[in-house]
Amino acid sequence: MATLSHKTFGNESLEKWELVGHGGFGYVYKARHKGWGFDVAVKILHESVCPFKALCEEANCMDMASCEFVLRRYGTYQGCLPDGGTSIQQGIMMEFMERGSVQSLQKKLSGPPPWPLVFRLAHQVALGMNFLHSQNLMHQDLKPSNVLLNSDLNAKLADFGLARVSTSALNSNTETTGEIGGSYKYMPPEAFEPSYEPVRAFDVYSYGILLWSIAAGTEPYPMADYARVELRIPLGDRPLSKVFDQVKADGLEELIDLMTRCWDHSPLERPTFKKCVEVTENLLPKQPQEIHDAVGQVLKRLVQTVSPTSNRSNTSGAFNAPLQTPEQPTNDSVDFGRFQKIETSSTQDSACYSTKRMNNKDKAKFVDDNRAMLIQNVSEVMAIIEELGDMVHGETYSLIDAKATSREKMRALYDRTLRSGGEQVKAAFYDALKSHHPRLV
Template sequence: MANTTSVQYEPVAEIGGGAYGTVYKARDIESGQFVALKSVRVQTDQNGLPISTVREVALLRRLEQFDHPNVVRLMDVCATQRSDQETKVTLVFEHVDQDLKTYLERAPAPGLSPDCIKDLMRQLLCGLAFLHSNRVMHRDLKPENILVTSQGQVKLADFGLARIYSCHMALTPVVVTLWYRPPEVLLQSSYATPVDIWSTGCIFAEMFRRKPLFCGESEVDQLGKIFEVIGLPPEDEWPTDITLSRKNFPPLMPRPIADVVSEINEQGGKLLLNMLTFDPLKRISALNALEHPYFHDDETLTQTKS
């Protein structure tokens, strides 16, 4: 990791900000190309940067060598010591002009075509399968963290940085949207890569609906809205390592998915329910989702016609 400042990059505009710092669109002074600069403040220990941060950056750099088409490219990492207790790590990513949220908002009525949604979902799951096969969890998938190029190429962004952020998050009152959080995280139970599949399911539904699927105002309210769609899970699926009791929720039956996402076809509805499965161990994986008939029914039709 280069111990240099970001003098090579000239900020052009602020793209966004959050608890972790500000993201800028910047110009590489040498090449003239646009990049996205993301600065993260990391608490340092006696030996400099914590090993978890060094490991995370090393993993990001290793992923970059694969040059996966559906993962945003990490081009450079610069570290600047601000004080004995804090170091600023600047991550330099390729710049993409719009995210999925903007892409959905700009789509003319009545919204994205079923074929376009299928293509976006396939790309999103390809990127996710790649991350998960390298033991990287995204942990914060939402339309704002999925980039779409002008050619319609999907690129996952803001991934794999949760551990870099962890020490700083403890110091910041973070208000993150609950709407894409899976039940195991809302219940503060243990979690793994299936968290990203739940979020992807929420995004899948949103592409059809043009509005978020579950809009809770608190963690308990969010769970209530989820159970209104998928039903209250059985007692034997309720996590045992949590304080919130299943008895806090009314006994609800699942609603037909077509009532909630009216434009989705039958196979799409089945895939969505496989993603929005309460028990993370029973939730479909990204690799298996790519094999789902939803992605292959067009091919079957073509073969039948020929």
């Protein structure tokens, strides 16, 4: 039977619990360790989704990959969650990253961070992935939400739920699971083949797409569902590099060259992370003050974002502008191909609604009133369902996941969950929708 290393902590060690995230995998809490005097994160996985054996595997992968650029595990949690009844829960206790993730940073900034910070994030992720591969591990789910940020916006890799011992580093005849992990927008073309067995080149491709996302300040292919990505990526389509054509930044040309080499169609042509580190190290600002100024600029912006008086105090209008200004891909087209865009039939430009301080009743009314529009335009259906967590029954999740198109998925979600879910469920759907499709609300 698998065992967990490190010490086990219970409720006697933790206080001031706060739910900070949830999804189909389970829940993440922030808690204060009474003896240590600082906050930790506690990740609780649904037993039905991730049994104890898988929890052990994730914990062991974190221990093997422990370094400055990978999230640190402090130990194991075992106890009864606050307001969670009397059942014993198992979880992983790890570092709490104050600034969320690259994904949450993109949303708060409404665009990319300053270039010195872009280059540092690119380098730190490469360092973490290089160490991971040196330990014969793969990540298999490298994306903005799994690159976490501490108080000084330094990056650490997280979520090893999909990590596996690298098949390219083994000489044994051990059978592989055949599972294809990761978010589909970050999966390489070969991963869409049913018989694909992941190797390290999988992570390198994901890193290339991640670099584009960090530099552009947005997700790739904003309106593309799984079926469209599965069709177009093997044909050679990639995120548009021309969004950077009007940008002048020292090192940007080298960064674009690296990302395009990483997302090469042939796994054999993609560089190793050791080679990536050699490139990203040269992109770091020559003057330390440049990165200090960039971090300070972003942190000030984040403080303004949460300040109730920030909009009034900013009379210049600069608060809503991105910190750097590459041409942003619009959400009314799918940005595929290095030199092309594939147009969609989306009509979401006409679907902009006021969202000022809506309560749950208002959100539920919006979801009810705009059923047809949402079925037509929502593409990130499964990502939204992941955020709804237990609000979507497991059987319903499987039924929706089996649908071929995003419209069919949305129609099933309305019929099976939203129609009878009440205000709380509809409000949660609205909040998730605002996160994934802000222009629809």
